[in-house]
Amino acid sequence: MTGQSSSQKVGDAQYAVSVTDNTQAETMQCTPTCSTNGTHSDGYTGAFEGPEKLLEMWFAPTCSAAICADPGAELCDEDQDQWSELRSGLRLVPRAVWRDMLDLVHCQVLSTLCNEHLDSYLLSESSFFVYPHKLVLKTCGTTTLLYAIPRILEIAHRYLGATCAYQVFYSRKNFMFPDQQEELHRSWEKEVAYLDTHFPEGSAYMIGKTNRDHWHVYLCGPYETSLPGMLDDDTTANNSAEGSPLVHALSRTSSRSTVHSLIESSGVGSSVPHAPSDTTVEILMTGLDPDRMRAMYMGGASSLEGSLGGKAVERATGIAAIYPDSASDSYLFTPCGFSLNGLQGDGYYTIHVTPEPHCSYASFETTVSSDSAIDLNSAGGVKNLVEQVAAVFGPRSLTVTVFRARGDTVSILAGSELSVDVDGVGKNSVMAKTALLSAATDEDTVPPAFAPVVGYKTVDRVLYEFDHYWLRYAYYVKAD
Template sequence: MTQLASLLTAGGAEPVVGTTGNNSNHSKTETNQNLCTPTCSTNGTHSEGYTGAFEGPEKLLEIWFAADPEAANYIGQEAKLCSEDHHDQWSELRSGLRCVPRSIWRDMLELVHCQVLSTLCNEHLDSYLLSESSFFVYPHKLVLKTCGTTTLLYAIPRILEIGRESLGVDGTYQLFYSRKNFMFPDQQEPLHQSWEKEVAYLDALFPEGAAYMIGKTNRDHWHVYLSGPHEPRSQKPAVVAETLAAVACNTIGTSDVSGEFNGEETVAADQQPVPISTDVTVNNSLAGSPTTQPVFSRSSSCSTMNSIPLRSDVSGTKADITVEILMTGLDPECMRAMYLGGASSVEGSDGGKAVEKVTGISEIYPDSTSDSYLFTPCGFSLNGLQGDGYYTIHVTPEPHCSYASFETNVTDGRAADLSDPKAIKRLVEQVTRAFGPRFVTVTVFKARNANGSRQLIDAHALAAAVQSAAAVSTKEDLLVKAAMQLAADVVPPSFAPVDGYKSVDRVLYEFDHYWLRYASYIKTS
């Protein structure tokens, strides 16, 4: 994305605060005018340093310091770190990483060679729209996505320091790093010029990590690096067990501090589900990974029925599913809106809103709040929040290097259910209509159990609780419904055919804790 020229100012201008999006009562955007410098970055993405050949495909880093937001409150954090530049309507609700002062995040982003343009927040997470893509902060994890020639991996040591200083953890719960094959790899900084160099760097930080290349080596393909899940070393097992016990009882589960499970689990840890409609199925057990799967034992204070794995949306914990749609060969007619003077002659957030409306992007998640930018001379970026989920869009429209990406983990009841193949089909078709790509890559990461762990609950007690709360149907009917929902945790994601596109590559990876579905499409008309 090209840097907004009006933001290339030095000095101490105060941030301009306003609201944006379809649901401005629930989120707030802050446009920061004092975050950028008058010098062009080495990315060649600022208005004054634009080179005409931009690397759209992003580097994507996701680091978890705990299994869920609640756990981040129990990992040695003694006090909130909120500061004046963090004060807004959500200040009292922030916890974990969300309490890290924004000045610390800005300094970390300098290592990557990108700056913050604006922020969008709600009760669940904070998002930062960057000069090169996006940054999302939850209490327990962060997602950093950067394009161009940014040096994303150089930020990892600093991020680990921030986790240690603010949460008291030494290490990560789990880590994901991924990217599509680059268009101009020789223009990257040395670390990012090859996947082998990136893997060597990551291996030095995470010796138990594992690297994969997915797709055809002589066509579009995708790289991914995984580490964990495992408990950060500073967590005390007794404290963790007590915390899990409390959560378990609150969700009709049980635990004691011994961490031993007294009962039988209906799904074996090493059970391999049957692949669904795939050309290639790969089992990749991360042998040797220091994985820790919390388990619960029975206590007299909770039910003693047989247990089954708990699906996250039944327990109230968000399902861990992320969908990426990566597109190249974009339709020039669709791309007119992505140039200054197309959908709008105003750069910045006002121009971004015009692009959202003209392209139909605003209709993908109509209940969301969004923060977008139209860049000079061209380019578009968007961060959107809906509930505890985010989505992000980035577009490079130039014909010789056209690229667009769409990423989402929004899976609440008002939006698409990302575990439903038909819902993913609708999402892909809606996104591709906005950009008209010739080539499309879709990836779905889905946890095999809630939060990747094997939390156990009492199915009969769950059905009784749901029946009591809903006052509908019979316990037997609810048990069947609950069992069908819970079964989704052991079934890999699948794709329905996408209208107007032919599938040319399909791969299913089965990891210890996640499914990864990869598909590549080419336009048929």
């Protein structure tokens, strides 16, 4: 693509975008090549594979535990912005290094959006998010996402000193056109075999009906250590709030016996730090309403390719109203297709749309609980979100997954620092112990069932209880 570079600021975020002028309206019909974004999908005929491959790799349990281990790491001019002084951990990796990694996946960076907590990259095929301690890479089409794993491990070793991943998640919906994928991604069995070579203790699952839409997920970890200073058996080293054995274990489990044992046996006094909630909601949609999808074609909501066209789509479709207080970075493709990354606080959301009628697909993923109306930890909040998203796309069917950490530390740590002086005999020590035990027990309960979604009937429901996460899965079809 040809275009001019520019910088824009939206809300509390700043981003760089590539804008391509296009003043001629395109007819809204499917073309033989469903993606002309100059990447791996060039020449891909017949249909475009919308369902994404999603990889999430953690190298520490919290942001502040991820300290850059490369003394020579410096941000170059390209990486300088208003958040430069706040970057740490993986956010100090130069953008050129990330682009090199993305070449292995066959993706290109279209634009970036940043705030004080994380960096997002809008890709030619989906999205990439970088926190100090973890990254999330989501790619569609015939991209080769898993081939990035060795390179990501090398980058984490250089910049964090990580000896391994702290925990890993890989997931995807069943493909529409599996035979079109590169060899590695043509079957779930091949993907799992490849993942097992890097993560021997990983576990693979297929969730949902084998003869209908279903979802694959691979989990690994969390492990005891991955970074220098994170504790294994040595309880005398690194007893800061982030590195203490108590806090490290609280991030990994909320078992009453584990918490009780740590409080009773630890000889370390520490303040429990704040940690963000770890809840992710995905809404994956097929059979999109053709009338609603007209906005996703060049000449529909806009005749401008790129970020200007993307903003027009946000306004025309109601997408902008889902998280009105967020900063967003969106892109309208030629001849059709739409992508968006949004940031709000320490959370992100992302949308990707393939509007062609014979392969229509849209994904919506979020970690943002904006208010009581969209509370990702409540059935009502998830219902409100699903109905709002479904109203934008009008899908015939949709899959909803809610992934939530067990014993989420957000409630344990809420609003104040609890001093855990295990050798103390005062009232504060007893109250701290009681609060920790109570919060851990209360939080580790079965998440509420999905509420009915207006206009849809539930075809499939699954609840998984993993060692460290809860997963709720539901599949809906449009009611007659």
